[in-house]
Amino acid sequence: MARTALVLGAGGFIGGHLVRRLKTEGFWVRGVDLKHNEFSPSAADEFVVGDLRDQAFVRSCIDRRFIEVYQLAADMGGAGYIFTGAHDADIMHNSATINLNVLDTCRKVGVGRIFYSSSACIYPAENQQDPDNPNCSESSAYPANPDSEYGWEKLFSERLYMAYGRNYGMTCRVARYHNIFGPEGTWDGGKEKAPAAICRKVAEAQSGEDIEIWGDGRQTRSFLYVDECVEGTVRLLRSNYAYPVNIGSEEMISIGALARLVIGISGKDLGIRHIAGPEGVRGRNSHNALIRKTLKWAPSQTLEAGLRATYSWIDDQVAARKIVALASPKAARRAAGL
Numbered sequence: 001m002a003r004t005a006l007v008l009g010a011g012g013f014i015g016g017h018l019v020r021r022l023k024t025e026g027f028w029v030r031g032v033d034l035k036h037n038e039f040s041p042s043a044a045d046e047f048v049v050g051d052l053r054d055q056a057f058v059r060s061c062i063d064r065r066f067i068e069v070y071q072l073a074a075d076m077g078g079a080g081y082i083f084t085g086a087h088d089a090d091i092m093h094n095s096a097t098i099n100l101n102v103l104d105t106c107r108k109v110g111v112g113r114i115f116y117s118s119s120a121c122i123y124p125a126e127n128q129q130d131p132d133n134p135n136c137s138e139s140s141a142y143p144a145n146p147d148s149e150y151g152w153e154k155l156f157s158e159r160l161y162m163a164y165g166r167n168y169g170m171t172c173r174v175a176r177y178h179n180i181f182g183p184e185g186t187w188d189g190g191k192e193k194a195p196a197a198i199c200r201k202v203a204e205a206q207s208g209e210d211i212e213i214w215g216d217g218r219q220t221r222s223f224l225y226v227d228e229c230v231e232g233t234v235r236l237l238r239s240n241y242a243y244p245v246n247i248g249s250e251e252m253i254s255i256g257a258l259a260r261l262v263i264g265i266s267g268k269d270l271g272i273r274h275i276a277g278p279e280g281v282r283g284r285n286s287h288n289a290l291i292r293k294t295l296k297w298a299p300s301q302t303l304e305a306g307l308r309a310t311y312s313w314i315d316d317q318v319a320a321r322k323i324v325a326l327a328s329p330k331a332a333r334r335a336a337g338l
């Protein structure tokens, strides 16, 4: 009999890639999401569309057959979504409700191992003020002071999974993802993160023009390619380590340098204009000593290699949208949500 896995949030970016990975290992996979995948059909054997905030729905899609449960469903987005403040109540309510429902149902039915996707956004704001020396080691999480409500919800939910592990003997694993990017990630519409937003802006621009980036460009981040995120996720779930672990790249870069890298990949001659926008913390980088020690593995791919694949995919999306716009301006406006 095939091993069975459940992927919650399977219609999203990382979930879509994770389902494909589990299929290559021979798993029978049920995917669950509010919506189908946007850019390619799901590889799941069964895909259930529904709302994980609804307890009755959650009960209907989880049973004890599942030896691996991956909980990726959340109300999330990049800086343009989580740092404006406009979505704070929804983010906290929606994601916390999903986690409360899912975890308690997993307890009641008795599933195997459960993975939860937390975020680098849980780290204290004061440790991320120096763009050259951010501290995101796992042990620096407390005293807690995330700079967004999204981060506070993630921290609450991390604690929820840990508490169910302690009190009910459940096997829960928690990763703190650091800005994941790659093909089939959100690239437009307001929830996109910096790598996809910058690839889109570069793909849309003509040589001689400027692209706009938020802030002075000196803020730093690290970005992890989605294949390595999936690899780390699967390894962590199957490991014996029961506390939160960073899954991210240690290749820190300023946002200005990221933009210059993408411009270089495109071969275009573009300038950069700095404009005001939501910025979040000044500096953030994954700290990978713990993952190396516990999993005997850490991400190793260069940022540039991942960006080449991502730019190529987003360039194709931009070109396809232009063709639709030329063929039918009305359909193009509808596709862009206008």
Ligand code: NAD
Pocket (backbone or CB within 6 Å): 008, 009, 010, 011, 012, 013, 014, 015, 032, 033, 034, 035, 050, 051, 052, 053, 071, 072, 073, 074, 075, 076, 094, 098, 117, 118, 119, 120, 176, 177, 178, 179, 180, 181, 186, 193
């Ligand atoms: P995503 O938005 O592409 O995927 C999340 C999916 O959850 C979406 O398809 C969405 O429809 C689904 N969802 C939301 N509410 C739901 C509900 N009520 N019922 C059912 N499905 C629902 O995001 P992603 O980038 O694939 O991220 C996956 C997980 O990893 C999320 O929990 C996110 O917070 C976390 N994470 C991601 C990053 C990153 O850089 N991508 C960084 C840190 C943490």
Ligand code: GDD
Pocket (backbone or CB within 6 Å): 076, 077, 078, 079, 080, 082, 119, 120, 121, 150, 177, 178, 179, 180, 192, 193, 194, 195, 197, 198, 212, 213, 214, 215, 219, 221, 255, 277, 278, 279, 280, 281
């Ligand atoms: N999104 C976006 N779009 N960001 C831009 C842009 C742009 O056009 N131009 C510059 N930036 C800057 C932002 O101002 C921010 O300082 C930096 O690029 C990174 O922005 P994002 O990639 O959107 O988000 P983040 O790194 O602050 O947070 C993301 O990563 C977390 C995990 O590390 C978010 O996706 C979180 O949801 C996630 O948990």
